[in-house]
Amino acid sequence: MPEGDTLSRIAVALRPYLAGRVVKAARARLPGPQVSRIVGTKIEAVDAVGKNLLIRFDGGLELRTHLGLHGSWHRYRPGETWRRPASRAALVIEVPGAVAVCFDAPVVELFEARAEPVHPTLSTLGPDLLDDDFDMAEAVRRLKDPSRADMEVGNALLDQRAVAGIGNVFKSEILFIERVSPYAKLGTLDEATLQRILASAREQLQANARPGAPAGRTTTVDPKTGAKLAPSRLWVYDRAGRPCHRCGTMIRSASQGDEVPRTTYWCPVCQAEGGPAS
Numbered sequence: 001m002p003e004g005d006t007l008s009r010i011a012v013a014l015r016p017y018l019a020g021r022v023v024k025a026a027r028a029r030l031p032g033p034q035v036s037r038i039v040g041t042k043i044e045a046v047d048a049v050g051k052n053l054l055i056r057f058d059g060g061l062e063l064r065t066h067l068g069l070h071g072s073w074h075r076y077r078p079g080e081t082w083r084r085p086a087s088r089a090a091l092v093i094e095v096p097g098a099v100a101v102c103f104d105a106p107v108v109e110l111f112e113a114r115a116e117p118v119h120p121t122l123s124t125l126g127p128d129l130l131d132d133d134f135d136m137a138e139a140v141r142r143l144k145d146p147s148r149a150d151m152e153v154g155n156a157l158l159d160q161r162a163v164a165g166i167g168n169v170f171k172s173e174i175l176f177i178e179r180v181s182p183y184a185k186l187g188t189l190d191e192a193t194l195q196r197i198l199a200s201a202r203e204q205l206q207a208n209a210r211p212g213a214p215a216g217r218t219t220t221v222d223p224k225t226g227a228k229l230a231p232s233r234l235w236v237y238d239r240a241g242r243p244c245h246r247c248g249t250m251i252r253s254a255s256q257g258d259e260v261p262r263t264t265y266w267c268p269v270c271q272a273e274g275g276p277a278s
Helices: 004-018 113-118 136-143 168-177 191-209
Strands: 025-028 043-049 052-057 061-066 072-076 089-095 098-103 107-112 252-256 262-266
Touching: 004 043, 004 052, 004 072, 004 089, 004 098, 004 191, 061 089, 061 113, 107 113, 136 191, 168 191, 168 262
Parallel strands: none
Antiparallel strands: 025 089, 043 052, 052 061, 061 107, 072 098, 089 098, 252 262
């Protein structure tokens, strides 16, 4: 599933071609969103909010897309051949000089902008790690809430209601960098540790969202130099059974989470023990 840095890059890529332009035509594959209502309106903004892309119109409407595991946004010139079949287009927006196509997205939603403060998804999002005004104290407060005390930190970082923007790749990478077991309970982690985790996550997301970062190639990098931290693109993610770049121990992986299990990767030596038994 695309993480916050990917959505930020998408917003940056689409914004010059959509913002300030009047919608000539629009259609959606999924039932529900009456996107014909945006035809004739001007696009005011294209923004990433956590893992959501929001397109705002001067008529007081907003479009929200969530890419899920397989969705993507493409931009084409009028008449240009699409790289994917039209049957996979969940949303198409045509403006003068450009066609924006969202493929395979499970969520395409049109709603009144005034309803955003009470939107069932957007109103519950935690502080966005890529927001210029990211509220560290509020993010820590949400993670330290007593209701999350028994939650494993690897699951908590994916909970967008606590903090928005982290996906499965950076969940594993950040916890490795900070030498924290993904299976550690939030109630056992002090505030300083949570601040370190969130600071690292913010740095990595910002580094991967920066102009010029390779699209579609998440890399764990030195946020100051942009250089790769590991000999490969990533420290542990998708490296199960391979030697740890730090200590040589075999990287492990296991399914984590009950509602939506995701594969977690970690080093049993560099990170505190606490994962499932071998």
